Amino acid sequence: MHSREVLQRLAKEGFVKVSQKGSHIKMRHPDGRITIVPHPKKDLPPGTLRNIEAQAKMKF
Template sequence: MNSRMLIAEIMADGWILKRVKGSHHHFTHPNKTGLVTIPHPKKDLPANTVKSIRQQAGL
């Protein structure tokens, strides 16, 4: 999975881009706690990284 697809997936769940620092995009959610960080642009994210990001986002 690439970073663009993962960003679209979490934004569809209501996550909002808070800031960009270098090649990392940081997202917050109005109702969920925490901060989700996604490296972008990246064509192939490792499966464990995608799994971890989805768990952090509550997907």
């Protein structure tokens, strides 16, 4: 899955970009959940995607 798709899904769920350092974007949800997405990345490794899912409490 492309990092752009992950960022779009997170934004649709209410996450907002709070900062970016290098190629990593920090996204925060109003309820306090935080996740960091490496961008740009064509194919996120399965382990990275699982960690983002766990932090965001979502399924991609």
